[in-house]
Amino acid sequence: MSGAASDFEAVRAAAEAAARNAYGRLLAYLAATTRNIAAAEDALGDAFASALATWPASGIPDKPEAWLLVAAKRRFLDGVRHARVRNAAEPTLALMEDDIADKADFPDARLKLMFVCAHPAIDEAARTPLMLQTVLGLDAARIASAFLTAPAAMSQRLVRAKTYIKDAGIAFEVPDAAGLGPRR
Amino acid sequence: MSKSAGAARLYGMRSGNFAPLCLKDKVMEYAILFYETAEADAARNHPEKSAAYWGAWGAYVTAIMESGISKGGQGLQSPGTATSVRLRGGKRQVQDGPVADAKEQLAGFFIIDVPDLDTALAWAARSPAAVDAAVEVRPVLPPMP
Numbered sequence: 001m002s003g004a005a006s007d008f009e010a011v012r013a014a015a016e017a018a019a020r021n022a023y024g025r026l027l028a029y030l031a032a033t034t035r036n037i038a039a040a041e042d043a044l045g046d047a048f049a050s051a052l053a054t055w056p057a058s059g060i061p062d063k064p065e066a067w068l069l070v071a072a073k074r075r076f077l078d079g080v081r082h083a084r085v086r087n088a089a090e091p092t093l094a095l096m097e098d099d100i101a102d103k104a105d106f107p108d109a110r111l112k113l114m115f116v117c118a119h120p121a122i123d124e125a126a127r128t129p130l131m132l133q134t135v136l137g138l139d140a141a142r143i144a145s146a147f148l149t150a151p152a153a154m155s156q157r158l159v160r161a162k163t164y165i166k167d168a169g170i171a172f173e174v175p176d177a178a179g180l181g182p183r184r
Numbered sequence: 185m186s187k188s189a190g191a192a193r194l195y196g197m198r199s200g201n202f203a204p205l206c207l208k209d210k211v212m213e214y215a216i217l218f219y220e221t222a223e224a225d226a227a228r229n230h231p232e233k234s235a236a237y238w239g240a241w242g243a244y245v246t247a248i249m250e251s252g253i254s255k256g257g258q259g260l261q262s263p264g265t266a267t268s269v270r271l272r273g274g275k276r277q278v279q280d281g282p283v284a285d286a287k288e289q290l291a292g293f294f295i296i297d298v299p300d301l302d303t304a305l306a307w308a309a310r311s312p313a314a315v316d317a318a319v320e321v322r323p324v325l326p327p328m329p
Contacts, residue, residue: 121301121305167323168301168323169212169214169300169301169304169323170300170301170302171299171300171301171302173300175302
């Protein structure tokens with residue numbers, strides 16, 4: 001019994017280490033590729049859950065980040081297919097599987113993600129919380145208390161901002177000189 | 185965590201996150217809706233102000249058309265020329281004037297094809313309406329199946 005428990009502890013520690021090191025980079029890459037922060041968060045969260053479930057048996061992978069990226073990509077595409085079935089009127093955009101790479105050396109999109117969060121059109125009260133949640137991976141409750149806001153209100157604010165980012169078509173790019181001004 | 189996540193997806197609670205899809209090179213069409221104050225509207229036929237009014241709009245419209253981004257658009261006659269119609273209890277209710285009772289009224293629109301919000305905003309901000317009142321930039325729905 002203690003063997004299994006310490007195995008799980010090792011796996012949990014490995015997953016936690018991978019999260020601390022790579023959550024922001026993984027999320028930024030998924031979000032920049034799909035332009036859908038909330039869906040990327042869901043997919044990545046599921047990937048971490050799957051890691052906790054399968055690594056005890058399969059062993060901790062050599063490149064945990066690459067494993068997580070593949071798992072998150074698979075879950076994202078599943079979510080897309082589900083949504084397509086439910087929403088027949090949705091634009092028939094084919095999400096090319098190649099659009100999301102699944103190699104360990106995926107590009108660092110965190111700066112782009114931060115600029116998206118800082119877009120002047122986004123509710124001012126949501127910009128910094130968004131950055132904390134997406135790039136740093138802090139949970140909404142902790143962010144809420146840091147900003148002396150009720151957790152439900154902060155959650156709602158974050159959800160609304162992410163939906164707006166997805167729907168309004170904000171590009172995941174570092175803005176040129178003209179665009180930099182308003183985001184300071 | 186994974187149990188409830190699975191259940192949530194089964195019941196479609198999180199599938200809302202995935203629609204509509206976004207791709208990095210996605211084509212986006214935006215409606216840019218120009219709003220105008222009563223003062224600006226009055227300039228249309230004003231002996232001294234009309235040249236500047238139409239000159240500014242003419243230059244802007246030319247720029248949009250030359251850019252090739254326009255999918256269509258139209259200026260509108262003044263709000264006073266509008267008629268509002270509603271169907272209530274099977275009966276038609278007709279009223280002179282626009283639907284919204286607001287200081288800023290719809291004056292015209294374009295549908296533009298640009299890659300992202302900031303490009304659309306840049307075009308919207310160049311219009312005379314942006315100085316006078318406001319411009320609304322809103323993504324269009326995909327065509328009905």
